[in-house]
Amino acid sequence: EVQLVESGGGLVQPGRSLRLSCTGLGFTFGDYAINWFRRAPGEGLEWVSLIRREVFDATTEYAASVKGRFTISRDDSNAVAYLQLHSLKTDDTGVYHCAAGRIVGGVYEDYWGQGTLVTVSS
């Protein structure tokens, strides 16, 4: 069974940093792009960041709202992806989900974790 498990969330003061982890189980982690999404309280889902597969040089993309503050990375040998959050703002509060996705032969696969809560507050 495919599983994604996020960890690392918590309560943090504005301006501080946090590192989120996304561990994959039950599939070949390196065969998938990894996205991070978040949902602020009472809001819809927002895409945060993408890291492509190593065959595509693990290139990265970021939402404008987090560019320059967040860094995405991956360690396929340990089936884990990270999202490093720096200079946190209260607006960064929300549940952060990672998702592993790919399109192969026209079939779209997209597996999500249940999320980890980040609360930015003084």
Place this chain on the structure above:
Amino acid sequence: DIQMTQFPSTLSASVGDRVTITCRASQNIFSWLAWYQQKPGKAPKLLMYKASTLESGVPSRFSGSGSGTEFTLTISGLQPDDFATYFCQQYNTFLRTFGQGTKVEVK
């Protein structure tokens, strides 16, 4: 960014009902639309992709249609397990965007 408008935000229905959820894109996304189901505290689950392709293992009472800018998700014969929140997502670009979600609740 492509804006996704989803409605209704809440839908009250009974077991056995046929329900329809609509999603509109601010520009042509061809058929690059997915539908997800989410229950409280759980991971979103992919139901449908490429607008109308049912994900493996998803019951056939779920169906999707549309292309371009207007899409629908229909549940024909609502079951107790279907009371949940549904949202659409466009994946025409790497910058995925989502509808606000539709909560299907018991009438």
